[in-house]
Amino acid sequence: MTCVETRALATSALRGVAEHAAREAGIYLRGVFREEMTVERKRDRHDLVTMHDRASEEIIVPLLSDGAPGSRIVGEEGGVRGGNGPVTWYIDPIDGTSNFAQGIAFFCVAIAAERDGEIVAGVVYDPIADRMFSASDDGAFLDDAPLHTGQALGPDAATVITGYPTARDLQADGAAALEAFGSLVNAFSSVRRTGSGALTIAHVAAGWADSALGSSVNPWDVAASMLILRRAGGDYRPLWYDEAPSGGDHLAPGFVATRAGGSYPALDAVADGIVTRRRGV
Known part of the structure; x- marks a missing residue:
């Protein structure tokens, strides 16, 4: 697939590429969750990283590159890499690393596709609950069902x-x-x-x-x-x-x-x- 073909990819196709990559990373993360792990600090004790953040990102990157050749990829752990194609991917291989490192089941894999400066597709995958939140031009979804916020509660109940x-x-x-x-x-x-x-x-x-x-x-x-x-x-x-x-x-x-x-x-x-x-x- 050429960069021209990548530009022509429907946003739903980009969503599909991101969903596949997030699920593959999620399989890995489920397998290592609550195992002993080495935890490092980035900026301070509130900003943690593990070997699994980096491993998860390395699972995701080639799948995005294969799904949308020539993509530029911006990852929390690996920085900027890839080509100069029309799609830029933003990756957080584990959003909620502190929770993950401490055995708290509230973390996710987040992947978004940007084209012409606009976010056009995105997924947030909760690997422990096995729930896939996603969106593209055809709407928002939770797993395979359309997703809607419903009406917000008033502040006294919210x-x-x-x-x-x-x-x-x-x-x-x-x-x-x-x-x-x-x-x-x-x-x-x-x-x-x-x-x-x-x-x-x-x-x-x-x-x-x-x-x-x-x-x-x-x-x-x-x-x-x-x-x-x-x-x-x-x-x-x-x-x-x-x-x-x-x-x-x-x-x-x-x-x-x-x-x-x-x-x-x-x-x-x-x-x-x-x-x-x-x-x-």
């Missing part, structure tokens, strides 16, 4: 999932971060910290949570689940910390995600406060 504030948020925002978290605790029925941004947004897309907030994400964390949520009828609002955003919404360092019809003033106020502080306004 759940928000967020990792905010992280240790780095506390360093950046100080006491304002704790005040913001307190406002979410007061406004929502429940606040959860799950440890995987991609799987969290997928849960919002499935209607299993009402909203989510992320303050420090990378494109491979959110590109796939952002598309899944939007195709399922939900809303994904990027949070840009620069005055002049450049590129697609998956490149923004923060986000607010909600089910269809979700209206949460306290969540919006926290998100706006984060943006204001990051911009130094």
Whole structure:
């Protein structure tokens, strides 16, 4: 298949390529989950990596390259590699590495395809539950069934999932971060910290949570689940910390995600406060 043929691939075909790669990595991850493993730190004790992150990515990369020849691949562990074809893949081989390393079954494989600067296909695979969230131009799906968020609950009955504030948020925002978290605790029925941004947004897309907030994400964390949520009828609002955003919404360092019809003033106020502080306004 040539790069010209790759450009002509339907987004559903790209979704199929990503699903196959994610399932193959998932088979491997199920086999090593809760086994003894060496855990390394990247930036600090909150940012972990295992040999299985790297092994999972090495399973995924050739399958994407074969499925869409000439693709450029951006992986969390392997960096940028591949060709200069029309498709760029974003890969997170284990989103939720801390959970995976500690034996907590809330992690996923996330793969997204970008073409002409736009995310056009994406999958989030939960290998332990064996659930495949996916999206392309023909909609969003959970396994083989169409996926819709359903109507969001009001804040007094709703759940928000967020990792905010992280240790780095506390360093950046100080006491304002704790005040913001307190406002979410007061406004929502429940606040959860799950440890995987991609799987969290997928849960919002499935209607299993009402909203989510992320303050420090990378494109491979959110590109796939952002598309899944939007195709399922939900809303994904990027949070840009620069005055002049450049590129697609998956490149923004923060986000607010909600089910269809979700209206949460306290969540919006926290998100706006984060943006204001990051911009130094």
